[in-house]
Amino acid sequence: MKLLDGIKILDLSTGLAPALATKYLAAFGAEVIKVEKPGAGDMTRKWEPLKDGRSLYFNYLNGGKKSVALDIASGVGNAIILELVKKIDVFVESFQPGYMETIGLSYEILQDINPDLIYVQYSTFGDNGPDKNRPGSSLVAQAKSVAMDMTGVIGQEPIKLEPSVGEHYASGNLAAGIMLALINRERHGGGQKLDVSLVDSLFNCIEAAPAAYSTVGEIHTRKGNFDPSCAPYDTFKTKDGFIAIGIATDAQWFKFCDALELKHLKEDSRFQTNEGRVDDYLNKLRPLVEKETMIYTKSEIEEKCRVEGIPCSAVFDISEIMSHPNTKANHFMCELESKQFGQMCVPNLPFELGRSTAEISCDGPELGANTEEVLDGLGYTADAIKEFVENQHC
Amino acid sequence: MKLLEGVKVIDFTHAYAGPYCSLELGDFGAEVIKIERPDTGDQARLWGPFKNCYSAYYSSFNRGKRSLTLNLTSKEGKNIVFDLVRNADIVISNFKSGTLEKYGLGYDELKQVNPEVIFAAINGFGRFGKYAKFAAYDNVIQAMAGIMDMTGFPDKTPTKIGPAIGDSYSGLMLLVGVLLAYYNKLKTGKGQRVDVSMLGSLVSMAEYPVLEYANFAKKISRIGNVNPYYAPGDIYKCADGYIAISVKKEVMWMPFCEALNLTIANDNRFVTNDRRLANVAELKKIIETAIEDKTRREIVDLLTPAGIAAAGVINIAESFEDSQLKARDMVISLKDPGLGPIKLVGNPIKLSKNPPVTNIPSPLLGEHTDEVLRELGYTDAELVDFHSKNIV
Numbered sequence: 142m143k144l145l146d147g148i149k150i151l152d153l154s155t156g157l158a159p160a161l162a163t164k165y166l167a168a169f170g171a172e173v174i175k176v177e178k179p180g181a182g183d184m185t186r187k188w189e190p191l192k193d194g195r196s197l198y199f200n201y202l203n204g205g206k207k208s209v210a211l212d213i214a215s216g217v218g219n220a221i222i223l224e225l226v227k228k229i230d231v232f233v234e235s236f237q238p239g240y241m242e243t244i245g246l247s248y249e250i251l252q253d254i255n256p257d258l259i260y261v262q263y264s265t266f267g268d269n270g271p272d273k274n275r276p277g278s279s280l281v282a283q284a285k286s287v288a289m290d291m292t293g294v295i296g297q298e299p300i301k302l303e304p305s306v307g308e309h310y311a312s313g314n315l316a317a318g319i320m321l322a323l324i325n326r327e328r329h330g331g332g333q334k335l336d337v338s339l340v341d342s343l344f345n346c347i348e349a350a351p352a353a354y355s356t357v358g359e360i361h362t363r364k365g366n367f368d369p370s371c372a373p374y375d376t377f378k379t380k381d382g383f384i385a386i387g388i389a390t391d392a393q394w395f396k397f398c399d400a401l402e403l404k405h406l407k408e409d410s411r412f413q414t415n416e417g418r419v420d421d422y423l424n425k426l427r428p429l430v431e432k433e434t435m436i437y438t439k440s441e442i443e444e445k446c447r448v449e450g451i452p453c454s455a456v457f458d459i460s461e462i463m464s465h466p467n468t469k470a471n472h473f474m475c476e477l478e479s480k481q482f483g484q485m486c487v488p489n490l491p492f493e494l495g496r497s498t499a500e501i502s503c504d505g506p507e508l509g510a511n512t513e514e515v516l517d518g519l520g521y522t523a524d525a526i527k528e529f530v531e532n533q534h535c
Numbered sequence: 536m537k538l539l540e541g542v543k544v545i546d547f548t549h550a551y552a553g554p555y556c557s558l559e560l561g562d563f564g565a566e567v568i569k570i571e572r573p574d575t576g577d578q579a580r581l582w583g584p585f586k587n588c589y590s591a592y593y594s595s596f597n598r599g600k601r602s603l604t605l606n607l608t609s610k611e612g613k614n615i616v617f618d619l620v621r622n623a624d625i626v627i628s629n630f631k632s633g634t635l636e637k638y639g640l641g642y643d644e645l646k647q648v649n650p651e652v653i654f655a656a657i658n659g660f661g662r663f664g665k666y667a668k669f670a671a672y673d674n675v676i677q678a679m680a681g682i683m684d685m686t687g688f689p690d691k692t693p694t695k696i697g698p699a700i701g702d703s704y705s706g707l708m709l710l711v712g713v714l715l716a717y718y719n720k721l722k723t724g725k726g727q728r729v730d731v732s733m734l735g736s737l738v739s740m741a742e743y744p745v746l747e748y749a750n751f752a753k754k755i756s757r758i759g760n761v762n763p764y765y766a767p768g769d770i771y772k773c774a775d776g777y778i779a780i781s782v783k784k785e786v787m788w789m790p791f792c793e794a795l796n797l798t799i800a801n802d803n804r805f806v807t808n809d810r811r812l813a814n815v816a817e818l819k820k821i822i823e824t825a826i827e828d829k830t831r832r833e834i835v836d837l838l839t840p841a842g843i844a845a846a847g848v849i850n851i852a853e854s855f856e857d858s859q860l861k862a863r864d865m866v867i868s869l870k871d872p873g874l875g876p877i878k879l880v881g882n883p884i885k886l887s888k889n890p891p892v893t894n895i896p897s898p899l900l901g902e903h904t905d906e907v908l909r910e911l912g913y914t915d916a917e918l919v920d921f922h923s924k925n926i927v
Contacts, residue, residue, distance in 0.1 A: 144719045169715060190747050197746045267885070270862030276844040278781035280760075280768060284848040285859070289770075289779070291697030291851075292686065298770060299777055299848050301760045302696050303685040309740045310883075313707040318884040320714035321563055325538045325889055327721050333888040341883035344865050348551070348698040349584075350851040351866060352591035355878035357584045362850055366674065366683075366695040370583055374674060376683065376693060383693055385678030387670075452670045454679035456693045458754055459744040462681040471661025473738045474745070486749035491705075491739040492712030496727035497719055 143170025144497040148323070151176060151225055152206070153213065154235035155183045158308040158339065159263045160202040162315035163233060168490055168499040171231075173206040174515060175506065176213065176222070179533050182508040192482055197503075200479065201487050204502035209516075210509030210535050214244050217534040224519050226251050226258060231319055235263040238273050248334045258332040259322040263315060267338035277339070282307050286343035287350060293363035300363070311342040372418040372426055373397075376456060377434040383456035384439045386446065391415060396449040401433055401442070479503040509535065537564025538889040542717070543623040545616070546570065546600065549577040551673075551699055552657050552733060553629030554596035555706025556713065560625070561599035562882050562891035568619060568907055569597065569898070573604040573925055576900040589873030594897040598869070598879065602898035603907045604927050607638045611926045616640055617648045618911045624720065625713060629657040632667040642728050653716045655729040657705050662730060671733055676701035680737035685744065688759040705736040766811035766818060767791070770848065773826045778834050780822075781844040790841040795825050795834075864893075871896045901927070 148171040152163050160183075167173045177183050188198040212218040223246075226232060232251060234241060241247050241262075248260045262268055265277025266285075283289040283302055293300035318335040326332060350361040367375035371389040388394050391414060398407035406429060412418050418426050434442055439455035446453040457465070463486070468474055475489040485503045493499075512535050516526050529535040542565040546557040554577075561567040571577050582592040606612040620626060626645060628635055635641050635656075642654040659671025660679075677683045677695050687694030712729040720726055744755035762768030767782045782791050785808055792800035799805050799821060804814040811818055826834055831847025838845040847853075854860055855878065865881040882891035904927050905918055913921075921927040 144715055165711065188743075190743065190750060190753075192750060197750060198743055201742055201746060266859055267863050270859040272859040275839055276842055278768070278779075278783060278844040280762065280770075280779045280781050281844045281846040284770070284777075284779035284846040285857070287849060287851050287854045288696075288698060290848050293694060293697075298760070298772065300687055300694050301770070302700075303682070303757065304741055304744055304755070306696065306700060306740060310704065310707065313704070313711055314883050316711045317559065317707065317714055318886060320711065320718055321538055321884065321889070322886060324714065324718050324721065325886075327718065328538075329536055331888065333886055336885040336887070337883060338863070340859070341863055341865050341881075341885075344854070344860060345880050345883045346698050346700060346703045347851070347880065348703070349592045349595040350698075351855075351878045351880055352595040352874075353584045354851045354855070355868075355876070356586045356591045356874050359584050360851055361697075363697055366692070368674075374672070376674070376678065376695065378692075383678070383683075385674045385683065385695075387672035387675050389672070447669065450670065452672045452675045454675045456678045456683050457681050458684045458756060459681045459741060459748045460752075460754055462679060462738060462741075463745065463748060465679075467660055467664050467666045467734075468738070470664030470666075471732065471735060473661070473735045482750075486745065488739040488742055488745050489735070491708040491731060491736040492715075493730045494712060494716055494719075494727055495729070496725060497715065 144494070145169045145171040148172070148231065149229040150174065150231040150233060151229045152233040154233050154263060156185065156235060157202065157305055158311035159233050159235050159261070159315055160185065161309070161312035162319065163206070164202055164204070164501075165312070165316045165490065166319065167205045168501050169497060174511065175203060175206050175208045176211050177208055177508055179210040179212055179509070179535055182210070186508070195481060197482065197485070200481065200503050200505040203505035205500070205504070206506060207511035207515070208506035208508055209512045211512070212534050213246065215534045217529055219245055221516065221519065222246055223254060225515070226254050229255070229258070230323070231259045231261060233261040233263070238262070238264050238268045252332060256332060257326060259319060259326070260332070260334045261315060261319060262334065262336050263311065263338070265339045267341060268336045279305065279307060279339070282339040282343055286340050287347050288343045291347060291350065291361060291363055294365040295363060307339050307343040310346055311337055311339050314342050367422065367427070369419060369422070371415055372422045373430050375427065377431045379434050379437055379439040379442060382439045384434060384442050385454050385456060387452035393451055394418065397446065397451050400445040400449040400451060403433055475501060477501070477503045537892065538886070539563045539565035542566065542625065544568065544625045544627060545619050545623045547626070547628035547630065547635065549629065550579050551596060551702035552706045553627055554579070555703050556655070556709045557600065557627050558596055558598055559710050559882070559884070560713070562893060563889060564892065567600040568903070569600045569602050570605050570616070571602055571900060573606055573901070573927060576602070576604065580900065586874045589871070591874055591877065594871045594874055594877060595879055597897035598893065599895040600898060601903035601907060602901055603904050604901035606926050607640065609924070609926045611921060611924070613639060615908070615911070620645050620648050620652060623649065623652055625653045625655060625717065627655045627709070627713070631670060632658045632662055646726070649726070651720060651724060651726040653713060653720060653726050653729060655709055655713045655716070657709050657731050657733065659732060660734045661732040671701070673699035673701040676733045676737055680734055681741055681744065682737050685741070685755060685757050687757040689757055693757065701733045701737055704740070705731050705733040708736045761815055765808055766815045767822060769819060771819065771823050771826060773831060773834060774828055775830045777848040778826070778831050779846050779848060780838065783844065787843055791838070791843050794837045794841040794843065795822070797821065797825055867893045869894055869896050872899050
């Protein structure tokens with residue numbers, strides 16, 4: 142028996158964030174039925190990378206889910222949704238806020254039909270406020286949420302966070318919010334509405350910036366790769382790439398000097414304390430350290446620092462982290478057999494439960510693969526279903 | 536009744552990753568007892584900025600919790616932990632792998648005291664292999680996960696994402712795992728362990744780069760601020776800063792040009808999305824020339840009616856005045872016992888019946904030590920003894 146066995150999710154959403162949230166729940170046994178537009182389907186069916194015309198991306202996100210093709214704005218589609226709502230636990234949508242009201246599928250209406258329903262709404266800006274219906278994008282959300290202002294080099298333009306960082310935070314908030322609502326239903330009864338936005342989710346990751354500004358007027362903006370409060374905590378050039386080193390204490394600094402045999406820096410009176418090392422760091426200590434790191438390869442420095450217990454890592458590209466022994470030892474990647482693509486490698490789930498097993502799949506459903514089965518379950522005849530398909534309701 | 540009312544959390548977390556998770560549980564009504572080292576407490580209490588000698592960093596992530604100081608190396612300290620865990624639902628920590636075990640407070644020991652307890656932990660690089668014992672900082676994790684390589688401009692150095700996402704994202708992933716485990720406990724009565732690593736969390740963000748590399752040996756690396764699929768989709772310099780603009784669909788190109796009074800709508804170099812992507816640098820120059828005298832606000836006001844997604848890049852000071860973030864309660868104000876008035880980020884999980892409780896400030900070090908010990912049944916004489924021996 143899986144953790145979420147018996148939980149039914151009707152997922153009308155498109156894109157990354159909500160699909161990833163329902164993927165997490167599907168991995169623990171929830172039955173997820175995607176509702177997709179007849180003909181076109183979820184937009185991620187066209188997202189790269191593609192193999193033989195099929196999207197690996199779609200299949201990564203939607204493995205193990207079912208698909209029903211349904212025009213929810215049509216009378217038929219609308220009626221079918223209202224019937225399905227009686228039988229499900231969680232309803233997920235990511236339309237423009239307000240759209241569901243216009244087609245008679247608002248939270249209030251669905252809650253009347255099923256008071257235990259958890260209604261999940263995902264949007265760029267959220268379901269209230271002056272920007273509620275503004276056009277949005279991933280980049281716009283980053284601009285709006287301060288996270289982008291905090292990324293990049295001082296005096297230069299802000300830099301976009303990659304890859305899809307905001308959407309991943311949103312998917313975590315969606316999954317956590319759904320679980321909170323399920324827990325509440327289990328403990329106290331009744332459903333409710335969950336409203337998660339991309340902008341809120343990103344804004345929530347800006348660390349201590351609001352506290353710093355509101356207490357001492359300090360503006361946490363982009364500062365490059367170094368930390369102004371401790372040094373050297375930075376990324377340095379090496380012979381063959383870059384290395385990130387985290388030194389936060391005097392003891393770590395002296396050990397670092399020993400590791401790279403930097404007697405002159407270890408004895409330099411300016412750098413005996415953190416206060417001294419952070420003083421005009423970019424002009425004083427940084428060039429001296431980088432001069433030394435340039436002598437070695439990134440893995441040579443890693444080895445030398447690790448022996449001394451200094452936190453450090455080479456800056457890896459995707460191929461280096463995927464093939465790293467630690468990635469294998471900790472199962473960060475998952476090798477799967479896909480019916481459509483053969484052997485497939487995908488990132489594993491980022492959390493592991495000791496007792497409750499999870500299972501991920503890379504075989505997403507064909508568009509409408511489960512339409513008949515689901516409609517049959519509602520009592521529709523084969524003839525009726527055929528007619529719905531002919532009229533492009535399904 | 537609050538969502539997690541009556542749920543007891545014993546919180547060994549410190550710094551940022553673990554406290555992110557227990558803060559969320561507290562917001563939804565769980566009773567969080569934070570265990571801190573006597574004398575210094577959570578290391579984040581030593582992290583700036585400071586006001587009145589109190590850390591604004593610490594106070595960002597410990598709202599709603601009670602603070603109990605405890606010396607974990609003492610026999611009495613350990614017994615107090617066992618007393619706490621006996622009635623707890625969830626234990627959370629983000630020590631280096633093996634630290635709680637070293638104190639004799641690992642899952643095996645705590646399970647003896649309370650078989651139903653959920654034991655949740657964040658570590659740096661994963662539990663297995665030789666990296667498990669290495670210390671992790673956010674910049675090191677971002678470097679190793681490939682995130683740093685993917686952020687920034689191709690001709691410049693890899694860039695660390697400003698906020699410490701290695702911490703907050705692993706904290707969020709632990710929250711999802713803990714809530715799954717707690718739901719299971721409600722259903723079956725059984726506890727279990729939940730494990731998350733900072734590195735594994737950030738690696739999981741790289742879904743399409745993993746798919747591209749595994750299948751086509753294509754390495755996704757940093758490309759700056761442009762969008763690889765459509766143009767315009769970039770950050771543009773204007774009179775008072777930078778503005779993000781996304782023209783996602785072909786049909787939006789004409790309205791975009793009209794809104795900004797650009798005469799290049801039918802220019803051969805830009806007439807289709809493919810042409811615009813091919814000439815993206817020239818396009819950027821033309822757009823920046825057209826908007827150099829306009830403010831972010833003016834540009835957003837021109838583009839929004841045309842259906843074009845645009846927003847000024849705002850800093851933290853400006854965000855406090857942003858009407859949307861205000862409407863969403865994403866900036867909250869409270870009175871910190873050490874720092875005085877303080878603003879913090881609100882909770883992004885908006886539940887209609889169970890709004891998060893965000894008005895309880897962070898505790899002073901050991902503020903609730905005596906209170907918690909009395910609740911456990913310790914006498915005043917025992918309390919005096921614990922204090923004199925520096926056990927609490």
